[in-house]
Amino acid sequence: MPEPGGNRVARRRRSGALRIAGDLAIAAVVVIVMGVARGVYSNELLLFNFIMFFTLAQGLNVVYGFTGYLPFGYVGFYGAGAYGFALAVMHLHAGPALAMLCAVAAAILLGIILIPLLRLSGAYFAIASLAAAQATYEVVANPTLEDVTKGPYGVSLTQVFAPAASYYTGLAILAGTLLLVVFLRNGRFGLSLQAIREDSVSAEMAGISVVRGRIIASLASAVIAGLVGGAFAWHISVFYPDTAFDLGVSIFAVVFTLFGGITTLSGPLLGVLILYGIYNWIGITLPQYFQLIYGALIMVLVLFLPNGLTSLLTSRGIRVP
Amino acid sequence: MLVSAIISGVFFGLFFTLVGLGLNLVFGVMRIVNLAHGDFLMLGAYAAVFLFALLGLHPLTSAAIMLAAGMVIGIPIYYLIVPRLARARDVEMLSLILFFGMSQMIEAIASIMFGNNERSLPARLLGVGPVQILSARMPRAWVYSAAVSAVCVVLVYLYLYRTRFGTITRAVMVSRDEALATGIDVDFVSAVAFGLGLALAGIAGVFAPFMLGSVTPNIGGTVIIAAFAVIVVGTLGNPLGTVIGGLIYGISLMLMQTYLSSWANLLPNLLLILVLLIRPEGLLGHRVRRA
Numbered sequence: 001m002p003e004p005g006g007n008r009v010a011r012r013r014r015s016g017a018l019r020i021a022g023d024l025a026i027a028a029v030v031v032i033v034m035g036v037a038r039g040v041y042s043n044e045l046l047l048f049n050f051i052m053f054f055t056l057a058q059g060l061n062v063v064y065g066f067t068g069y070l071p072f073g074y075v076g077f078y079g080a081g082a083y084g085f086a087l088a089v090m091h092l093h094a095g096p097a098l099a100m101l102c103a104v105a106a107a108i109l110l111g112i113i114l115i116p117l118l119r120l121s122g123a124y125f126a127i128a129s130l131a132a133a134q135a136t137y138e139v140v141a142n143p144t145l146e147d148v149t150k151g152p153y154g155v156s157l158t159q160v161f162a163p164a165a166s167y168y169t170g171l172a173i174l175a176g177t178l179l180l181v182v183f184l185r186n187g188r189f190g191l192s193l194q195a196i197r198e199d200s201v202s203a204e205m206a207g208i209s210v211v212r213g214r215i216i217a218s219l220a221s222a223v224i225a226g227l228v229g230g231a232f233a234w235h236i237s238v239f240y241p242d243t244a245f246d247l248g249v250s251i252f253a254v255v256f257t258l259f260g261g262i263t264t265l266s267g268p269l270l271g272v273l274i275l276y277g278i279y280n281w282i283g284i285t286l287p288q289y290f291q292l293i294y295g296a297l298i299m300v301l302v303l304f305l306p307n308g309l310t311s312l313l314t315s316r317g318i319r320v321p
Numbered sequence: 322m323l324v325s326a327i328i329s330g331v332f333f334g335l336f337f338t339l340v341g342l343g344l345n346l347v348f349g350v351m352r353i354v355n356l357a358h359g360d361f362l363m364l365g366a367y368a369a370v371f372l373f374a375l376l377g378l379h380p381l382t383s384a385a386i387m388l389a390a391g392m393v394i395g396i397p398i399y400y401l402i403v404p405r406l407a408r409a410r411d412v413e414m415l416s417l418i419l420f421f422g423m424s425q426m427i428e429a430i431a432s433i434m435f436g437n438n439e440r441s442l443p444a445r446l447l448g449v450g451p452v453q454i455l456s457a458r459m460p461r462a463w464v465y466s467a468a469v470s471a472v473c474v475v476l477v478y479l480y481l482y483r484t485r486f487g488t489i490t491r492a493v494m495v496s497r498d499e500a501l502a503t504g505i506d507v508d509f510v511s512a513v514a515f516g517l518g519l520a521l522a523g524i525a526g527v528f529a530p531f532m533l534g535s536v537t538p539n540i541g542g543t544v545i546i547a548a549f550a551v552i553v554v555g556t557l558g559n560p561l562g563t564v565i566g567g568l569i570y571g572i573s574l575m576l577m578q579t580y581l582s583s584w585a586n587l588l589p590n591l592l593l594i595l596v597l598l599i600r601p602e603g604l605l606g607h608r609v610r611r612a
Contacts, residue, residue: 288433
């Protein structure tokens with residue numbers, strides 16, 4: 001029996017509100033747990049790394065999950081953020097707040113320079129983005145720029161060192177990123193991005209601005225990585241270009257996101273929790289064995305579970321937040 | 322100085338033609354970027370080092386062995402992975418990620434087995450003393466690797482354009498679906514091309530200790546960027562374009578090292594990005610892909 005139209009609209013609106021509430025609840029739990037954990041658990045660096053990868057995985061989710069562009073060189077924005085922060089502290093003698101702004105500015109600048117890469121598709125974008133991250137690294141780590149960036153010898157920012165403040169800044173960035181993903185999953189803009197990902201021609205014909213959508217999504221993910229890079233620089237306060245532009249950061253973010261399942265809120269979080277958890281639980285004494293396990297994991301994932309953990313549920317028609 | 326930079330660039334570039342040749346063949350036939358290409362090259366280099374250390378084999382003999390080894394390893398890998406992969410939704414992206422995983426595994430296994438020390442082959446193996454060509458002086462090994470590269474390019478050309486199997490391979494390059502409809506065993510053709518690609522990577526690897534100074538298990542990453550730059554500058558899917566790509570890469574690298582040496586590492590990355598943006602179809606190409 002057909003039910004009255006008004007009732008159906010009301011129900012749909014209610015289920016939409018319920019979904020948003022569910023997504024927000026997950027985000028709140030993650031942020032609160034990470035906030036409380038600092039007081040309970042003594043290994044602050046480990047917790048901070050978890051926050052970093054939660055955020056980076058979601059940042060990658062924003063660009064790969066919603067637009068289909070896979071930036072292998074995602075670490076480039078992270079490194080740009082870290083060095084934006086470091087340069088502001090070293091040369092402008094800036095406080096942490098101004099330095100974080102410079103971190104964002106550096107990431108946005110790199111993001112704007114790399115906008116033309118969005119003309120490429122699929123594998124070409126992924127490899128060009130990798131090359132761009134390498135190129136940024138080569139510039140920053142170049143010994144001829146020692147006066148500016150300290151070249152390959154690394155930077156020391158002990159004058160702004162503040163473990164608690166930088167930890168909670170990282171947490172705030174995570175909270176903002178999770179809110180962004182919730183917005184994208186439930187709002188018009190995220191929907192239009194997914195339409196572009198699936199079929200850009202049809203999306204364009206439906207009146208969606210394809211270019212604008214892609215640029216906004218890729219800049220948003222660049223800003224997220226830049227913020228994380230800035231928080232990393234602040235929290236660690238002594239680092240080298242090899243650590244700030246470590247390709248491993250990209251690899252981790254990609255694997256965590258894929259493992260959990262793209263376009264979801266919980267997927268990348270689960271990916272970080274499980275994989276980075278195992279990584280730290282076993283210990284990092286023999287990096288080659290981890291590289292081996294991660295390589296094998298990537299191959300197995302692509303062959304047997306190409307849509308991630310959450311697809312085990314979504315393929316059965318169960319909605320995953 | 323300019324002339325000698327250009328001449329040594331030609332020889333150095335021919336080595337990079339050899340590095341890119343296999344990658345390009347695999348891309349042309351399978352439309353898949355083998356991100357593990359650089360790591361197979363690294364395995365070839367280690368094979369050459371060990372074949373010399375244990376059996377005293379000359380690098381040229383090792384290169385011939387690589388041809389067989391590439392086929393023996395490549396064809397099973399193809400059948401294990403690619404037919405399964407082809408059923409997925411976004412094959413291009415997933416294959417990239419898959420081969421990235423393979424590259425990580427190879428790198429890890431190599432550093433577990435061989436350690437992270439630099440390995441090299443004694444330079445005297447390929448003749449003593451530098452070679453003088455006009456004003457350019459270069460190691461004798463460069464001439465050898467350039468010659469081997471030229472031979473490989475000619476062989477690949479003859480294979481593609483003068484044999485029946487090569488004609489079939491080119492049919493698969495043009496259109497996989499139509500080739501399949503014509504009754505061509507597309508999987509077998511692709512498997513052989515994949516094996517040949519690995520063999521060419523292995524042959525290039527034999528000369529890598531001479532051309533790059535030494536090898537470590539993690540040279541794959543830098544090699545793949547250079548190789549990709551070379552084949553993109555040439556034209557994706559066109560093995561002869563790789564020659565031009567390699568020459569441009571080699572000459573510009575030598576010019577950079579002569580005049581702007583501290584920024585030379587930037588070159589492959591910038592070249593790759595610029596060509597992708599300005600002329601994505603490569604120097605010789607008409608459009609073979611959407612970009």
